[in-house]
Amino acid sequence: MKQEKYKARNRLGTGAMYHMMMLPGILFLLVFSYIPMVGVITAFQDYVPAKGMFGSEFVGLKHFIYMFKLPDIGQVISNTLVIAIAKILLGTLMAIIFSILLNEIRFKFVKKSVQTIVYLPHFLSWVVLASVVVNMFSLDGSVNQILAFFGLENINFLGSNTWFQPLIIGTDVWKEFGYSSIVYLAAITSIDPGLYEAAGMDGASWWRKVWHITLPGMLPIILLMGVMSLTNILSAGFDQIYNLYNPVVYESGDILDTYVYRIGLVGRQYSFGTAVGLFKSVIGIVLLLSANELAKKYTDRKIF
């Protein structure tokens, strides 16, 4: 008995303990990500809570067909895509620029304080931030007071279909760019300083160094982050939009999640809600896999 135990330990090698550390994470995934997957069945049923997942009647693709017949679905999907893509692109861009600039700061104290300040909003929930945003951007809010000071016309940001999307994208980028820059900062530090020295010897300017050393050095990480964020392309941020929108801007602000929430959960059409959720996941997987293949094809780098 004792011997067998020893054997097992030997077979797993010294990494056994480290592998054990994965256990909580695996359990977490199992309980919160894989077990709920069984619920996907309800997307193909007319789900009745009392009859349960295995007692409800199967209706095939009825809910998916209904989804694509809904008059607003085109608009909702396009809102979702526009908002999500803009958030990914602008957010990444801001984070990259910010990390490159921050890396140039030599005073450690300044660097750390700037970092802390820009991280901060990431840790606040949208429930809190939404009221700040509403206060700033409402008709009598501070932004409009500033506009009025310069003699410009007041804008009802929260009630305007032209301004709502930029507002959503802008505030999200503001909230998250600091935090996502952490990864890029780490990538920059891993670049061999010898490269910069050599470039300096050759007379490269700051721009040249950024363009030919820093950015290529960061590329794998940028790629990785980009591919990973593609899975979320159909999740444009429920919390934020739910806390900021109102019926006036349904047209420009309604994303799949908020739409499904209202029509599906509040209207108690559970199967329909699940169908849309499943649709989102399938699109996410397809995008992830194809981006991964494309990355392999063009840059010879791949996540998995």
Place this chain on the structure above:
Amino acid sequence: MSKNWSITSKQLTKRLAVLSMSALMVSVLAACGGASNPPTAEDAGQYEVTPGDPFSAYKDEVTVTMGRVTTANPKLPAGDTYENNAYTRLVKEAFNAQIKDQFEANGEDYSRQVSLAIASGELPDMMRVDSKDELKELVDNDLIEDMTEVYKEYATDNIKQIYDSYDGRALDNATIDGRLMGLPATSLDSAPTMVWVRQDWLDVLGIKLDADGDGAIKLEDVEKTAEEFLKKDPGQTGKPVGIPFVNTLNTTDYNGSAYTMLGVASTQGAFPQYWMKGEDGSIVYGSTTEETKQMLGVMADWFKRGIIDPQFGTRTFDDITALYTNGQSGIAFGPWHIPDWGLSNTKQMDKHAKFTAYTLEDADGKVNVAHANPSGQFIVVRKGYEHPELAIKIINLFYDKLANDKDVATSMPEAAKYLETGVDGSTRPFNIEVNSATSLLDDYSDIVRGIKGEIGLDQVRTTESKNNIGSIQTYLKDQDTDDLTAWSKYHSRMNGVGLIDKLTQEGKFNWMTPAFSGTTPSMKQTWANLTKMEQESFIKIITGAEPLDYFETFVSNWKKQGGDQVIQEIEAETTSQK
């Protein structure tokens, strides 16, 4: 590349298969734990001190979990909460039943909580549901107790009489397949949405509204007043705001009609969201009529001229209440009781604040109003709860004993204190009203005669009216009194109900009887979308994002996207009933 791909995908499927198998097993195992047989309603009697008595207590303490509908300003004394207050303590004392709140929420949040509770199957033992739709769904899902027998056995004669005063319509609404599945809240046939105007501002600005004194004013009067309020800013806040409306715009529930545009609709003879009989006898949806279009025309014109709050659509209910509280706006659309819970905050901020209630009359001087659905809210009891009769006992206690006991001050002193100080009724275990069909005007006549001294306090029918008489007398003695309850009771009863009473006696109301007030099968899937479309289209028209003629587009879309189907179903249902 393709080779690579196929291998990973095979591995992936294998792993997924293993994972989902284990997931399945876990969920199956979990499902085994929950089965137990709760005692049935029939043998509940053995738990009681005197079985079958409408006010009997339990031998052993029982707990009851509830879904509670709260309100923003319940005026609870310090230290008391929704879960632990004079009323819940009264239930403990009377029945040995401890109330625990499973969730507390108001407005849309409450319906969300109910939806979630239904979805997860974890219902509180008792809760209020706010539509027949939800009631039906609970029955279809077999989640709630049949109350037929316990109602017969436990309800007091008084409670039965109250329900019967609606000619059976109240209980009918809660009856599905011949079984009483919930205890209905009653909704009085009251009146059109009123317009509450800051009287102290009118006085300051020297505006004389309603010159003929019949209590009804025209749209133009509202317009002019709003414009004056905007121009002269009598609240002296520096940022006056036009009339604010909620973005839900319409409702068929008179009690929930605060800040909606139903008042404006009535002047055009429009009944948005009601099912009406057309001239040819066919079913018509009120939101699609020519009259509704005219109403939207008025609203759009108002929005353009700034008479309506420029942030219309983006404000929440609480934002709007704040506008009145801050003195930024002085015209509010709503039912007779908003001074009790919405406008009373205004008085708190401004000692001299006074409101006068008016109704809006149409071009012919008539006040259009729709008959209310006698009950749209129901108290339901979770299937398997051991003491379904407790729901009826609580109703007996609050809507019979506490309401009618001549000597509440000594029999239930703590609760009596609550009534006296105007603690909001939402703090009772059930946030509903159970009143006879004529109670609103009956109570009013008691109050008026009580104030005039024509009848003594012991002749006043209800405890509430008795307290109201006291409060109103306090207010009449000193109109600048700090007594918030006195202020609100005077406004809601003398001003609000008083106006309804007057207009009823003068026969100024033009009643419309809705043709249908339930739900049909196809509404389950299409209604959420249709309502969204209606709300969005109306907001667009009002804010000028679309021209008035966009209404025709809305109507044709509405019909195409399921409206026609719903109308067919309603027609089938209404003709089959005959």
